[in-house]
Amino acid sequence: MAEPTPAQLRRWRQYLADERAEAAVYRELAHRRTGTEREILEALAEAEGRHESHWLRLLGDQVGEPRRADARTRMLAVLARRFGSVFVLALMQRAEARSPYEDDADATDAMAADERIHGEVVRGLAARGRSRLSGTFRAAVFGANDGLVSNLALVLGIGATGVPSTVVLATGVAGLLAGALSMGAGEFVSVRSQRELLAASTPDLDAARAVPRLDVDANELALVYRARGLSEEEAEARARDVFGGLTTATSAIRIPRAGDAGITAPDLGPAGTAGTDDDHEEIGTAWQAALSSFCFFASGAVIPVLPYLFGLSGWPAVAIAAGLVGLALLATGAIVGLLSGGPPLRRALRQLAIGYGAAAVTYLLGLLFGATLG
Missing domain, CATH: 1.20.1260 (Ferritin)
Incomplete structure (x- = not known):
């Protein structure tokens, strides 16, 4: 070598x-x-x-x-x-x-x-x-980003009309509270509705308990499996397997019921899924999502208001608010990039461009509205 x-x-x-x-x-x-x-x-x-x-x-x-x-x-x-x-x-x-x-x-x-x-x-x-964290994390990221962008746009838009800084501050605080409550309520309803939709597709345990009493010759159990996506042949085969596993020693004396010795209620899902809330843990709970949305929206929405809370007004307040929000947008974008396995810098710059774009449009509309009033 x-x-x-x-x-x-x-x-x-x-x-x-x-x-x-x-x-x-x-x-x-x-x-x-x-x-x-x-x-x-x-x-x-x-x-x-x-x-x-x-x-x-x-x-x-x-x-x-x-x-x-x-x-x-x-x-x-x-x-x-x-x-x-x-x-x-x-x-x-x-x-x-x-x-x-x-x-x-x-x-x-x-x-x-x-x-x-x-x-x-x-x-x-x-x-x-x-x-494990996607449900709460989704609410947190969306909440923080919405708070940053919407309240910055609101503060800049109102400030561009020429109203006093106290009015801008009051508007920003009102936007913070209204947005945080709206985000929390919306996320609660969204997650609760999603869970209810998933629950509606979960196999009914009471229906499963009726399987031992079905007419084996009619074999309506196969229809359940066909409705859940199996082919006719696969559904028939699975239904035969289920009936073959049931204990029939007592069938001549009485109708067997689920819970009897040796008789269990079979899973009605084609893939053997349990159909419990644990299968959908990535969605998060409704209260967790609502609380995360409320807190993170508020934490984002307070940033554009900070300069006005400290008595600043005019261009200094605008510049500081935009700068602080820009840093926060870069941070949230980079975090999303890291967790998603994507390039953090690209995600951060994308987040910054979207946020500043929305704020710039609102600011220009505020200038136009202020000029019209003048």
Whole structure:
């Protein structure tokens, strides 16, 4: 093998440091979990250890002084130690997707394939956390964003008409309260309605208890399975399986009922789904969603009002309100990007452009309305 160039040595040493740091992140995350998730994370750490060994072999006695991992990986290690949350998994998902091994001749094909698969493994782990928090998180993000944009637009629109700052402040506070209450009530109704719709599609347990008393020859149970999406042949086969599993030893004496020894009420769903609220936990509860929407709308809507609360008026108040809201929009957009596995900067800039666009239109309308009144 040819003597490695100084550039290769620097790159290999950096890869070595990054692999060690990523393995440490996975071990830290595994330490905070149990069961299958812990085993998966430990296996990922072992895989990063194999990659570490590859770079050690290439470096030989030229490993040199230990290098620091890149800033991104060091930040992940800190977050893993402090929180161990879905945010870290989402960031690790992006880190695995950005692996340079596919374009580096010094890395093996297996290592490049490993990194690609690691990204999918981490995506699956992160998806569990996203599912658990998605209901409340959705209400929180929508509430904060709506509060920021709608109240900034309201404050700027009213301020552009030339009314005193006290009127702008009163309008902003009124918009905060009205919007927060509206968001909370709307989210409560939305989530409650969604749960009711899902409950309407859940198999009726009382209907399942009637199965042991059905006429086996007529076999109307097959109609249930056909109505739930199975083909005629599949429905007939499943119905026969259900009837075959029922205990009939007492049928000559009395009509068997669900709950008798050996007789159970079969699942009427074609895929064996339980049909409980736990199946839809990602929706969140109505009260959780309503409270999150109220609080986060209010926390967003108060930001455009802050300059007026401190006595500012005119352009200074407008500039400070717009600046504060812009920072908040960038933050919420970046958080959504991180949790969704997308590019945080792009999501942040998109959020900023949408918010500022809505506020600018309202401000221009306020100027036009003020000029008309004048």
